[in-house]
Amino acid sequence: MKHILHLKCLICGKEYQPDEVTYVCPAHGNEGILDVVYDYGRIAPHISPTSLAANRETSIWRYKPLLPVAPDAPTPPLAVGWTPLYKTDRLASDLGLQHVWVKDDGRNPTASFKDRASAMALVKARGAVSSQQLAVSSEQSPNLPITTASTGNAAAALAGLCASVGQPNVIFVPKSAPEAKVAQLLAFGATVLLVEGTYDDAFELCLQAAAEFGWYNRNTGYNPYMTEGKKTVSYEIAEQLGWQAPDVVFVSVGDGCIIGGVHKGFKDLLALGWIEQMPRLIGVQAAGSNYLAEAWAKGEDVLTKPPIKAETVADSISAGLPRDRIKAMTAVTQTNGAFITVMDEEILAAIPALARGCGVFAEPAGAAAYAGLVKAAREGLVQPADRIVVINTGSGLKDVAAAMKAVQGVGVRPYAIQPTLAAVETVLKPGG
């Protein structure tokens, strides 16, 4: 692990060796999120665009030398990442643009972007067994559970990845969690704790339990390595574009960990000299969950801005106090990017627009990123010649009820017909 220089607190800048701290800066309690800082000079001899061109590994582990894991760390069998990047000329043309790609992270094993982080959590949690290089303090025995609080994609991702290697895991969910989502976690063999209380109560209890029982804590915006899993999406985008970084990337923002990961990935590539420019990162928030967009527009300090009450159809990006808000804000401000908000109706309308425009069926949080591009194009925030990537963070099969609402919202309906050719002809003729 000599390729890691240190972990750096995002609040006070204090630096720690990986074996000095487990998750957060001791000076700032649960808020002291750490950034993993690499020694790129040590990494460069082990990986390059040329070596990658010959690498047939089709998962995030093709970038192993750039990740905070030992070279011999065993990786889970589920194939995470290396998701398709589609050029979508029809969508681009509809928006008056020339170059739009959609990165479909709904194609991950449990159908969301979160598999990238959960795969990393699994490797970090089990690392101590395989490698003497890893500090025992930051790695756990494989017999102790990995834990997270979530009712959604992060929970499914952790449960699925753990199932692939028989790793115990405990998921804390609020009592109100949808039965269908709980069923998936149970199918994967997770221990599911239905906490009498809110999501915040479940989250708080999860942090306490992890500390008390020595479980590995996968929570986003707390565990510094989740960003390191998520950053792989930027490596893939750059590689799939022939190492010519896009001009703009649109990604939806809830807790802010994904946009933070996207930023980190491009920063790594710039530092290595594999790309020549940092894309502008556009964080798309639901209007009903606009903590970061508001803070950015008003120049508020996210360390002191109080939580808001979040409510949106895009449950995966509903966050009253985004846990990774420092990284998210930095991602936008340092890249000359922006935050954009979209209404729930715009998010829903983006589901069929994206599906029929390029064959990618997205959940609301994924479609939100495209809704953001639609708005940005309308308002002139992107230029016709910009090379633009939109990240879909989850499959539409995650929330079919939203898809039903979406097609009703845009007035698309099936034709009810009698079983005759005449009936077919009638409904399909122009004006039928």
Next chain:
Amino acid sequence: MKHILHLKCLICGKEYQPDEVTYVCPAHGNEGILDVVYDYGRIAPHISPTSLAANRETSIWRYKPLLPVAPDAPTPPLAVGWTPLYKTDRLASDLGLQHVWVKDDGRNPTASFKDRASAMALVKARGAVSSQQLAVSSEQSPNLPITTASTGNAAAALAGLCASVGQPNVIFVPKSAPEAKVAQLLAFGATVLLVEGTYDDAFELCLQAAAEFGWYNRNTGYNPYMTEGKKTVSYEIAEQLGWQAPDVVFVSVGDGCIIGGVHKGFKDLLALGWIEQMPRLIGVQAAGSNYLAEAWAKGEDVLTKPPIKAETVADSISAGLPRDRIKAMTAVTQTNGAFITVMDEEILAAIPALARGCGVFAEPAGAAAYAGLVKAAREGLVQPADRIVVINTGSGLKDVAAAMKAVQGVGVRPYAIQPTLAAVETVLKPGG
């Protein structure tokens, strides 16, 4: 298209040139399914295990010279196939076996195996535009729709693939089709006709409409090229196993087109000399939809055996009169295979067993194949040293209601707790 020798009727053996017939043998109406027969001597110079090892295409189109398409035929952007093959030692060990792999075709673009066939339908339908080599009679203008009857995976696959290139498509579904499935088709922009009547009525009307309006007909067990899309799964399995074919393959069977495709793929590889043995193919049917299993056990002729009334929780393999029954029966009998039936409870129990055993979350029809392996192991139909592949044909996200039933069926429940560490400790301690 000189690599195709002819199309051969499965009933009378009559041979046709590809431009002589569009779909079926004229002598046998809708039942005269055709097999595509290749000139392997013409194919061999264009593809080999060595050339494939250097091929970075990660979709079914890596095998283009082995498919019934022109070399320059444009292929859809959605990345179909090249799905993961997972070695699952824990599952194997639970069953007293040594070598079990799961091929996860739930990882396709619309989350089912059917994308392989729909991708082929799309290329065939649009082929006439790009290549003078293709006969106009069997290819349609890109402006005319592609059509199929289905409420399930085939419809979603066709709608999704068509959306990726802006290809019009018309889906015939019975009026009873679940609203959620219709919503997905509408999101993809398909024209959906809700037919007043049964599934059979919808199917019949679809065939009539295709003939009447000149639409391209994608129906399984009718269009001879669907098998050619599906056979790619066997190429992938063999390549992923280093061209050492497995001893046994388990696959669920409804209409029979998938097992027919699996058979065709291995036949191609044997003919080319890339593998040394034909695996035994085990067709797994739901006990409530056991047309082929019954015919096989009793030695009945599938050309004369009347339809049965099919009913099973695994809707994707519910078929009263399997449309591709000749190919399916041939696949089993020619490979010294077998048909196995599994009860709905066994299918449901296989969902969590597979999910927690290897991290693959399957829909009932996909889990049925694993249920078949469980039964076969119990009954000694496979040997401990057999190298066995189980094909999962669809994602569990396609039918979350079945997953809920499945976890309830095996008595797995979440723990309801108060938000205290003491409560966590109580439920998690041994016997808690």
